[in-house]
Amino acid sequence: MSEDMIRDEQPRATDHPGLPRRLAAEAIGSFFLFCTVIGSGIMGETLSGGNVAIALLGNTLATGAILFVIILALAPLSGAHFNPAVTLVAFIRRELPASEALFYVLAQLAGGIIGVWAAHLMFDLDILQVSTKSRTGAGQWAGEAIATFGLIFTILGAVRFRPSWVAPAVGLYISAGYWFTSSTSFANPAITVARGLSDTFAGIAPVDIGPFLIAQFAGALAAGFVCGWLFAEKPRIARDTSLS
Template sequence: MSEDMIRDEQPRAAVHPGLARRLTAEAIGSFFLFCVVIGSGIMGETLSGGNVAIALLGNTLATGAILFVIILIFAPLSGAHFNPAVTLVAFVRRELPGREAALYILAQLAGGIIGVWAAHLMFDLDILQFSSKTRTGTGQWAGEAIATFGLIFTILGAVRYRPAWVAPAVGLYISAGYWFTSSTSFANPAITVARAFSDTFAGIAPADVGPFLIAQIAGALLAAMIGGWLFAEAR
Protein backbone atom coordinates (compact mmCIF):
# COMPACT_ATOMS: atom_id res chain seq x y z
CA MET A 1 0.00 0.00 0.00
CA SER A 2 1.03 3.62 -0.36
CA GLU A 3 3.46 4.81 2.28
CA ASP A 4 2.16 8.36 1.78
CA MET A 5 -1.41 7.28 2.49
CA ILE A 6 -0.33 5.39 5.59
CA ARG A 7 1.78 8.26 6.83
CA ASP A 8 -1.14 10.64 6.50
CA GLU A 9 -2.54 8.86 9.54
CA GLN A 10 0.71 9.20 11.53
CA PRO A 11 1.68 12.23 13.64
CA ARG A 12 2.84 15.05 11.41
CA ALA A 13 6.08 15.36 13.38
CA ALA A 14 7.16 11.85 12.33
CA VAL A 15 10.44 11.75 10.42
CA HIS A 16 10.25 10.49 6.83
CA PRO A 17 12.34 7.29 6.70
CA GLY A 18 15.28 7.36 4.30
CA LEU A 19 15.20 5.34 1.09
CA ALA A 20 17.71 2.77 2.40
CA ARG A 21 15.49 2.02 5.41
CA ARG A 22 12.40 1.76 3.22
CA LEU A 23 14.07 -0.61 0.77
CA THR A 24 15.37 -2.74 3.62
CA ALA A 25 11.85 -2.92 5.06
CA GLU A 26 10.49 -4.02 1.68
CA ALA A 27 13.20 -6.67 1.31
CA ILE A 28 12.77 -8.10 4.81
CA GLY A 29 8.98 -8.07 4.60
CA SER A 30 9.09 -9.79 1.21
CA PHE A 31 11.57 -12.32 2.59
CA PHE A 32 9.17 -13.39 5.32
CA LEU A 33 6.08 -13.27 3.12
CA PHE A 34 7.58 -15.46 0.39
CA CYS A 35 9.29 -17.76 2.90
CA VAL A 36 5.96 -18.33 4.67
CA VAL A 37 4.06 -18.94 1.41
CA ILE A 38 6.55 -21.59 0.28
CA GLY A 39 7.37 -23.02 3.72
CA SER A 40 3.76 -23.41 4.82
CA GLY A 41 2.96 -25.04 1.48
CA ILE A 42 5.72 -27.59 2.04
CA MET A 43 4.65 -28.19 5.63
CA GLY A 44 0.99 -28.44 4.69
CA GLU A 45 1.63 -30.93 1.92
CA THR A 46 3.91 -32.99 4.18
CA LEU A 47 1.40 -33.22 7.04
CA SER A 48 -1.84 -33.47 5.08
CA GLY A 49 -1.44 -37.09 4.02
CA GLY A 50 -2.34 -36.26 0.44
CA ASN A 51 -5.41 -34.17 1.32
CA VAL A 52 -4.94 -31.09 -0.87
CA ALA A 53 -7.70 -29.15 0.90
CA ILE A 54 -5.92 -29.51 4.26
CA ALA A 55 -2.61 -28.49 2.69
CA LEU A 56 -4.22 -25.42 1.15
CA LEU A 57 -5.86 -24.54 4.46
CA GLY A 58 -2.49 -24.58 6.22
CA ASN A 59 -0.99 -22.49 3.43
CA THR A 60 -3.89 -20.03 3.70
CA LEU A 61 -3.78 -19.52 7.46
CA ALA A 62 -0.02 -18.97 7.52
CA THR A 63 -0.10 -16.49 4.62
CA GLY A 64 -2.94 -14.42 6.08
CA ALA A 65 -1.22 -14.34 9.46
CA ILE A 66 2.18 -13.20 8.16
CA LEU A 67 0.56 -10.50 6.03
CA PHE A 68 -1.09 -9.07 9.15
CA VAL A 69 2.26 -9.02 10.99
CA ILE A 70 4.51 -7.57 8.32
CA ILE A 71 2.03 -4.89 7.27
CA LEU A 72 1.56 -3.89 10.89
CA ILE A 73 5.27 -3.44 11.57
CA PHE A 74 6.51 -2.16 8.21
CA ALA A 75 3.70 0.14 7.04
CA PRO A 76 5.09 3.17 8.93
CA LEU A 77 8.46 2.63 7.27
CA SER A 78 7.91 1.72 3.63
CA GLY A 79 4.14 1.57 3.26
CA ALA A 80 4.39 -2.25 3.38
CA HIS A 81 3.98 -2.92 -0.35
CA PHE A 82 5.79 -6.30 -0.71
CA ASN A 83 4.09 -6.45 -4.10
CA PRO A 84 4.97 -4.77 -7.42
CA ALA A 85 1.27 -4.38 -8.19
CA VAL A 86 0.86 -2.21 -5.08
CA THR A 87 4.02 -0.28 -5.95
CA LEU A 88 2.79 0.25 -9.51
CA VAL A 89 -0.47 1.69 -8.22
CA ALA A 90 1.43 4.00 -5.86
CA PHE A 91 3.46 5.22 -8.86
CA VAL A 92 0.38 5.70 -11.03
CA ARG A 93 -1.24 7.68 -8.22
CA ARG A 94 1.92 9.85 -7.99
CA GLU A 95 2.62 8.74 -4.45
CA LEU A 96 6.02 7.23 -5.32
CA PRO A 97 8.61 8.52 -7.84
CA GLY A 98 9.52 6.24 -10.72
CA ARG A 99 13.08 5.57 -9.55
CA GLU A 100 11.95 4.66 -6.05
CA ALA A 101 9.18 2.46 -7.42
CA ALA A 102 11.73 0.53 -9.50
CA LEU A 103 13.99 0.10 -6.45
CA TYR A 104 11.03 -1.08 -4.37
CA ILE A 105 10.29 -3.78 -6.94
CA LEU A 106 13.93 -4.90 -7.04
CA ALA A 107 14.00 -5.09 -3.23
CA GLN A 108 10.78 -7.12 -3.22
CA LEU A 109 12.14 -9.56 -5.78
CA ALA A 110 15.55 -9.92 -4.13
CA GLY A 111 14.24 -10.36 -0.60
CA GLY A 112 11.43 -12.62 -1.76
CA ILE A 113 13.58 -15.01 -3.80
CA ILE A 114 16.01 -15.32 -0.88
CA GLY A 115 12.96 -16.14 1.25
CA VAL A 116 12.05 -18.96 -1.15
CA TRP A 117 15.58 -20.33 -0.94
CA ALA A 118 15.45 -20.09 2.87
CA ALA A 119 12.27 -22.20 2.89
CA HIS A 120 14.00 -24.84 0.78
CA LEU A 121 16.99 -24.79 3.14
CA MET A 122 14.81 -25.25 6.23
CA PHE A 123 13.07 -28.29 4.74
CA ASP A 124 16.30 -29.86 3.40
CA LEU A 125 15.32 -29.41 -0.25
CA ASP A 126 17.52 -28.38 -3.16
CA ILE A 127 17.90 -24.64 -2.77
CA LEU A 128 17.97 -23.97 -6.52
CA GLN A 129 15.04 -25.51 -8.39
CA PHE A 130 12.34 -24.73 -10.94
CA SER A 131 8.66 -25.51 -10.61
CA SER A 132 6.95 -28.10 -12.77
CA LYS A 133 3.43 -27.23 -11.56
CA THR A 134 1.22 -26.15 -14.45
CA ARG A 135 -1.06 -23.17 -13.76
CA THR A 136 -2.62 -21.95 -16.97
CA GLY A 137 -5.89 -21.34 -18.76
CA THR A 138 -8.48 -18.60 -19.08
CA GLY A 139 -10.05 -19.44 -15.72
CA GLN A 140 -6.79 -19.04 -13.80
CA TRP A 141 -5.86 -15.85 -15.65
CA ALA A 142 -9.28 -14.41 -14.84
CA GLY A 143 -8.76 -15.51 -11.25
CA GLU A 144 -5.51 -13.59 -11.03
CA ALA A 145 -7.01 -10.43 -12.55
CA ILE A 146 -9.93 -10.56 -10.12
CA ALA A 147 -7.72 -11.42 -7.15
CA THR A 148 -5.37 -8.50 -7.81
CA PHE A 149 -8.24 -6.10 -8.50
CA GLY A 150 -9.78 -7.06 -5.16
CA LEU A 151 -6.50 -6.71 -3.28
CA ILE A 152 -5.85 -3.19 -4.58
CA PHE A 153 -9.48 -2.26 -3.98
CA THR A 154 -9.22 -3.55 -0.41
CA ILE A 155 -6.10 -1.47 0.23
CA LEU A 156 -7.52 1.72 -1.28
CA GLY A 157 -10.80 1.41 0.58
CA ALA A 158 -9.21 0.52 3.92
CA VAL A 159 -6.65 3.33 3.69
CA ARG A 160 -9.42 5.80 2.82
CA TYR A 161 -11.92 4.86 5.55
CA ARG A 162 -10.28 2.52 8.08
CA PRO A 163 -6.47 2.98 7.97
CA ALA A 164 -5.95 1.15 11.27
CA TRP A 165 -7.55 -1.92 9.67
CA VAL A 166 -5.33 -2.19 6.60
CA ALA A 167 -3.26 -5.07 8.00
CA PRO A 168 -6.19 -7.31 9.00
CA ALA A 169 -8.13 -6.35 5.85
CA VAL A 170 -5.30 -7.45 3.54
CA GLY A 171 -4.61 -10.61 5.53
CA LEU A 172 -8.28 -11.58 5.48
CA TYR A 173 -8.73 -10.73 1.80
CA ILE A 174 -5.80 -12.89 0.70
CA SER A 175 -7.00 -15.70 2.98
CA ALA A 176 -10.37 -15.56 1.23
CA GLY A 177 -8.70 -15.26 -2.16
CA TYR A 178 -6.91 -18.58 -1.71
CA TRP A 179 -10.34 -20.21 -1.71
CA PHE A 180 -12.61 -18.22 -4.00
CA THR A 181 -10.23 -17.83 -6.97
CA SER A 182 -9.27 -20.61 -9.35
CA SER A 183 -5.61 -19.53 -9.18
CA THR A 184 -5.43 -19.46 -5.34
CA SER A 185 -4.88 -15.71 -5.51
CA PHE A 186 -1.19 -15.04 -6.11
CA ALA A 187 -2.13 -11.36 -6.71
CA ASN A 188 1.55 -10.38 -6.65
CA PRO A 189 3.94 -10.29 -9.63
CA ALA A 190 7.04 -10.69 -7.46
CA ILE A 191 5.77 -13.75 -5.65
CA THR A 192 4.63 -15.19 -8.99
CA VAL A 193 8.19 -14.95 -10.31
CA ALA A 194 9.63 -16.31 -7.05
CA ARG A 195 7.25 -19.29 -6.99
CA ALA A 196 8.68 -20.36 -10.34
CA PHE A 197 11.89 -21.13 -8.43
CA SER A 198 10.17 -23.66 -6.15
CA ASP A 199 9.03 -27.09 -7.30
CA THR A 200 6.76 -27.43 -4.26
CA PHE A 201 3.08 -27.12 -3.35
CA ALA A 202 2.97 -23.35 -4.03
CA GLY A 203 5.05 -23.37 -7.21
CA ILE A 204 4.19 -22.28 -10.75
CA ALA A 205 5.88 -23.46 -13.94
CA PRO A 206 8.12 -20.73 -15.43
CA ALA A 207 6.25 -20.96 -18.75
CA ASP A 208 3.02 -19.98 -16.98
CA VAL A 209 4.40 -16.89 -15.23
CA GLY A 210 3.94 -14.40 -18.09
CA PRO A 211 0.14 -14.58 -18.44
CA PHE A 212 -0.22 -14.39 -14.65
CA LEU A 213 1.81 -11.17 -14.61
CA ILE A 214 -0.28 -9.62 -17.37
CA ALA A 215 -3.51 -10.51 -15.56
CA GLN A 216 -2.21 -9.12 -12.26
CA ILE A 217 -1.08 -5.82 -13.76
CA ALA A 218 -4.36 -5.43 -15.62
CA GLY A 219 -6.35 -6.08 -12.45
CA ALA A 220 -4.23 -3.64 -10.45
CA LEU A 221 -4.54 -0.81 -12.97
CA LEU A 222 -8.30 -1.28 -13.29
CA ALA A 223 -8.66 -1.20 -9.51
CA ALA A 224 -6.53 1.95 -9.33
CA MET A 225 -8.75 3.65 -11.89
CA ILE A 226 -12.09 2.67 -10.37
CA GLY A 227 -10.90 2.92 -6.76
CA GLY A 228 -9.37 6.32 -7.38
CA TRP A 229 -12.77 7.58 -8.48
CA LEU A 230 -14.91 5.73 -5.95
CA PHE A 231 -12.79 6.52 -2.89
CA ALA A 232 -11.86 10.07 -3.87
CA GLU A 233 -12.24 12.72 -1.21
CA ALA A 234 -15.12 15.14 -1.74
CA ARG A 235 -13.96 18.51 -3.02
Protein backbone atom coordinates in the same frame (compact mmCIF):
# COMPACT_ATOMS: atom_id res chain seq x y z
CA MET B 1 -0.33 2.20 -0.31
CA SER B 2 2.57 4.62 0.16
CA GLU B 3 4.59 5.20 3.29
CA ASP B 4 2.54 8.35 3.98
CA MET B 5 -0.81 6.54 3.83
CA ILE B 6 -0.42 4.09 6.68
CA ARG B 7 1.44 5.87 9.46
CA ASP B 8 1.05 6.60 13.11
CA GLU B 9 -1.83 8.94 13.81
CA GLN B 10 0.30 12.11 14.08
CA PRO B 11 3.53 11.64 12.09
CA ARG B 12 6.18 14.36 12.15
CA ALA B 13 8.18 15.44 9.11
CA THR B 14 11.33 14.18 10.80
CA ASP B 15 9.81 10.71 11.08
CA HIS B 16 9.98 10.15 7.31
CA PRO B 17 12.46 7.29 6.78
CA GLY B 18 15.12 7.50 4.10
CA LEU B 19 15.07 5.33 1.00
CA PRO B 20 17.59 2.74 2.32
CA ARG B 21 15.42 2.03 5.36
CA ARG B 22 12.29 1.80 3.21
CA LEU B 23 13.98 -0.60 0.80
CA ALA B 24 15.20 -2.70 3.72
CA ALA B 25 11.62 -2.84 5.02
CA GLU B 26 10.34 -3.96 1.61
CA ALA B 27 13.04 -6.63 1.33
CA ILE B 28 12.53 -7.97 4.86
CA GLY B 29 8.76 -8.01 4.52
CA SER B 30 8.98 -9.76 1.15
CA PHE B 31 11.43 -12.27 2.62
CA PHE B 32 9.00 -13.32 5.34
CA LEU B 33 5.95 -13.24 3.05
CA PHE B 34 7.52 -15.40 0.34
CA CYS B 35 9.20 -17.69 2.87
CA THR B 36 5.83 -18.22 4.54
CA VAL B 37 4.00 -18.94 1.28
CA ILE B 38 6.54 -21.56 0.22
CA GLY B 39 7.34 -22.95 3.67
CA SER B 40 3.73 -23.35 4.78
CA GLY B 41 2.95 -25.00 1.45
CA ILE B 42 5.73 -27.52 2.03
CA MET B 43 4.64 -28.13 5.62
CA GLY B 44 0.97 -28.41 4.68
CA GLU B 45 1.65 -30.90 1.91
CA THR B 46 3.93 -32.94 4.18
CA LEU B 47 1.47 -33.19 7.06
CA SER B 48 -1.80 -33.47 5.14
CA GLY B 49 -1.27 -37.03 3.95
CA GLY B 50 -2.19 -36.17 0.39
CA ASN B 51 -5.30 -34.14 1.29
CA VAL B 52 -4.89 -31.06 -0.91
CA ALA B 53 -7.69 -29.17 0.86
CA ILE B 54 -5.93 -29.50 4.21
CA ALA B 55 -2.61 -28.48 2.67
CA LEU B 56 -4.24 -25.40 1.14
CA LEU B 57 -5.90 -24.53 4.44
CA GLY B 58 -2.54 -24.58 6.20
CA ASN B 59 -1.04 -22.45 3.43
CA THR B 60 -3.94 -20.01 3.72
CA LEU B 61 -3.82 -19.52 7.48
CA ALA B 62 -0.06 -18.96 7.53
CA THR B 63 -0.13 -16.47 4.64
CA GLY B 64 -2.99 -14.42 6.07
CA ALA B 65 -1.28 -14.32 9.46
CA ILE B 66 2.12 -13.23 8.17
CA LEU B 67 0.54 -10.49 6.05
CA PHE B 68 -1.11 -9.06 9.16
CA VAL B 69 2.20 -9.09 11.05
CA ILE B 70 4.51 -7.63 8.40
CA ILE B 71 2.06 -4.90 7.35
CA LEU B 72 1.53 -3.91 10.98
CA ALA B 73 5.28 -3.81 11.63
CA LEU B 74 6.58 -2.27 8.41
CA ALA B 75 3.82 -0.06 6.97
CA PRO B 76 5.04 3.01 8.91
CA LEU B 77 8.42 2.64 7.18
CA SER B 78 7.76 1.75 3.54
CA GLY B 79 3.99 1.53 3.19
CA ALA B 80 4.29 -2.28 3.25
CA HIS B 81 3.86 -2.90 -0.47
CA PHE B 82 5.73 -6.24 -0.84
CA ASN B 83 4.11 -6.37 -4.27
CA PRO B 84 5.00 -4.67 -7.59
CA ALA B 85 1.28 -4.30 -8.41
CA VAL B 86 0.80 -2.22 -5.26
CA THR B 87 3.93 -0.22 -6.05
CA LEU B 88 2.68 0.42 -9.61
CA VAL B 89 -0.60 1.82 -8.31
CA ALA B 90 1.28 3.99 -5.80
CA PHE B 91 3.40 5.36 -8.67
CA ILE B 92 0.34 6.06 -10.82
CA ARG B 93 -1.25 7.88 -7.88
CA ARG B 94 1.92 9.99 -7.61
CA GLU B 95 2.70 8.68 -4.15
CA LEU B 96 6.07 7.31 -5.24
CA PRO B 97 8.52 8.63 -7.88
CA ALA B 98 9.53 6.32 -10.72
CA SER B 99 13.10 5.83 -9.49
CA GLU B 100 11.96 4.81 -6.01
CA ALA B 101 9.23 2.56 -7.41
CA LEU B 102 11.86 0.67 -9.41
CA PHE B 103 14.02 0.20 -6.33
CA TYR B 104 10.95 -1.00 -4.38
CA VAL B 105 10.32 -3.70 -6.98
CA LEU B 106 13.95 -4.80 -6.97
CA ALA B 107 13.94 -4.99 -3.17
CA GLN B 108 10.74 -7.04 -3.24
CA LEU B 109 12.18 -9.49 -5.74
CA ALA B 110 15.54 -9.81 -4.01
CA GLY B 111 14.12 -10.25 -0.51
CA GLY B 112 11.39 -12.56 -1.74
CA ILE B 113 13.64 -14.89 -3.73
CA ILE B 114 15.98 -15.19 -0.75
CA GLY B 115 12.90 -16.06 1.29
CA VAL B 116 12.04 -18.87 -1.13
CA TRP B 117 15.57 -20.23 -0.87
CA ALA B 118 15.41 -19.99 2.92
CA ALA B 119 12.24 -22.11 2.92
CA HIS B 120 13.99 -24.75 0.84
CA LEU B 121 16.96 -24.68 3.21
CA MET B 122 14.78 -25.11 6.30
CA PHE B 123 13.05 -28.16 4.83
CA ASP B 124 16.28 -29.77 3.58
CA LEU B 125 15.37 -29.36 -0.08
CA ASP B 126 17.57 -28.31 -2.97
CA ILE B 127 17.93 -24.56 -2.62
CA LEU B 128 17.96 -23.90 -6.36
CA GLN B 129 14.88 -25.28 -8.07
CA VAL B 130 12.65 -24.65 -11.09
CA SER B 131 8.96 -25.40 -10.74
CA THR B 132 7.23 -27.97 -12.91
CA LYS B 133 3.73 -27.23 -11.58
CA SER B 134 1.43 -26.19 -14.42
CA ARG B 135 -0.96 -23.32 -13.74
CA THR B 136 -2.58 -22.11 -16.94
CA GLY B 137 -5.87 -21.47 -18.70
CA ALA B 138 -8.38 -18.65 -19.03
CA GLY B 139 -10.01 -19.51 -15.72
CA GLN B 140 -6.78 -19.09 -13.77
CA TRP B 141 -5.86 -15.91 -15.64
CA ALA B 142 -9.28 -14.48 -14.84
CA GLY B 143 -8.76 -15.57 -11.24
CA GLU B 144 -5.50 -13.62 -11.04
CA ALA B 145 -7.01 -10.47 -12.56
CA ILE B 146 -9.92 -10.59 -10.12
CA ALA B 147 -7.68 -11.45 -7.17
CA THR B 148 -5.35 -8.52 -7.85
CA PHE B 149 -8.23 -6.13 -8.49
CA GLY B 150 -9.71 -7.14 -5.14
CA LEU B 151 -6.40 -6.73 -3.31
CA ILE B 152 -5.89 -3.18 -4.59
CA PHE B 153 -9.55 -2.41 -3.91
CA THR B 154 -9.14 -3.68 -0.33
CA ILE B 155 -6.00 -1.62 0.28
CA LEU B 156 -7.35 1.63 -1.16
CA GLY B 157 -10.72 1.26 0.50
CA ALA B 158 -9.18 0.56 3.90
CA VAL B 159 -6.66 3.40 3.52
CA ARG B 160 -9.45 5.80 2.56
CA PHE B 161 -11.88 4.94 5.35
CA ARG B 162 -10.17 2.75 7.98
CA PRO B 163 -6.37 3.17 7.82
CA SER B 164 -5.78 1.25 11.04
CA TRP B 165 -7.51 -1.77 9.52
CA VAL B 166 -5.26 -2.18 6.46
CA ALA B 167 -3.24 -5.04 8.00
CA PRO B 168 -6.21 -7.23 9.01
CA ALA B 169 -8.11 -6.33 5.84
CA VAL B 170 -5.29 -7.46 3.54
CA GLY B 171 -4.64 -10.62 5.57
CA LEU B 172 -8.32 -11.54 5.50
CA TYR B 173 -8.72 -10.73 1.81
CA ILE B 174 -5.81 -12.92 0.74
CA SER B 175 -7.05 -15.70 3.02
CA ALA B 176 -10.41 -15.54 1.26
CA GLY B 177 -8.75 -15.24 -2.15
CA TYR B 178 -6.92 -18.54 -1.68
CA TRP B 179 -10.35 -20.18 -1.73
CA PHE B 180 -12.64 -18.13 -3.97
CA THR B 181 -10.25 -17.76 -6.92
CA SER B 182 -9.32 -20.55 -9.31
CA SER B 183 -5.64 -19.56 -9.15
CA THR B 184 -5.45 -19.47 -5.30
CA SER B 185 -4.85 -15.73 -5.50
CA PHE B 186 -1.17 -15.08 -6.16
CA ALA B 187 -2.10 -11.41 -6.77
CA ASN B 188 1.57 -10.41 -6.70
CA PRO B 189 3.95 -10.32 -9.71
CA ALA B 190 7.07 -10.65 -7.54
CA ILE B 191 5.82 -13.70 -5.71
CA THR B 192 4.69 -15.19 -9.03
CA VAL B 193 8.24 -14.95 -10.36
CA ALA B 194 9.68 -16.31 -7.10
CA ARG B 195 7.26 -19.26 -7.08
CA GLY B 196 8.73 -20.27 -10.41
CA LEU B 197 11.90 -21.03 -8.46
CA SER B 198 10.22 -23.57 -6.18
CA ASP B 199 9.12 -27.03 -7.32
CA THR B 200 6.85 -27.39 -4.30
CA PHE B 201 3.16 -27.09 -3.40
CA ALA B 202 3.03 -23.33 -4.10
CA GLY B 203 5.16 -23.36 -7.26
CA ILE B 204 4.30 -22.33 -10.80
CA ALA B 205 6.06 -23.47 -13.98
CA PRO B 206 8.09 -20.61 -15.52
CA VAL B 207 6.28 -21.01 -18.86
CA ASP B 208 3.02 -20.11 -17.09
CA ILE B 209 4.31 -16.98 -15.35
CA GLY B 210 3.87 -14.50 -18.23
CA PRO B 211 0.06 -14.67 -18.51
CA PHE B 212 -0.23 -14.47 -14.71
CA LEU B 213 1.81 -11.24 -14.69
CA ILE B 214 -0.32 -9.72 -17.45
CA ALA B 215 -3.51 -10.59 -15.59
CA GLN B 216 -2.17 -9.22 -12.30
CA PHE B 217 -1.07 -5.89 -13.71
CA ALA B 218 -4.33 -5.56 -15.65
CA GLY B 219 -6.31 -6.19 -12.47
CA ALA B 220 -4.21 -3.69 -10.53
CA LEU B 221 -4.59 -0.96 -13.15
CA ALA B 222 -8.35 -1.52 -13.36
CA ALA B 223 -8.65 -1.32 -9.59
CA GLY B 224 -6.57 1.85 -9.45
CA PHE B 225 -8.85 3.49 -12.00
CA VAL B 226 -12.09 2.36 -10.35
CA CYS B 227 -10.96 3.28 -6.85
CA GLY B 228 -9.70 6.66 -8.01
CA TRP B 229 -13.30 7.44 -8.92
CA LEU B 230 -15.13 5.49 -6.23
CA PHE B 231 -13.05 6.68 -3.28
CA ALA B 232 -12.49 10.24 -4.50
CA GLU B 233 -12.53 12.99 -1.92
CA LYS B 234 -15.94 14.57 -1.58
CA PRO B 235 -15.79 18.06 -3.13
CA ARG B 236 -16.11 20.87 -0.62
CA ILE B 237 -19.21 22.98 -1.23
CA ALA B 238 -18.39 26.70 -1.32
CA ARG B 239 -20.27 28.79 1.20
CA ASP B 240 -22.83 31.08 -0.43
CA THR B 241 -21.94 34.44 1.11
CA SER B 242 -24.94 36.06 -0.52
CA LEU B 243 -27.15 34.50 2.16
CA SER B 244 -25.22 35.98 5.08
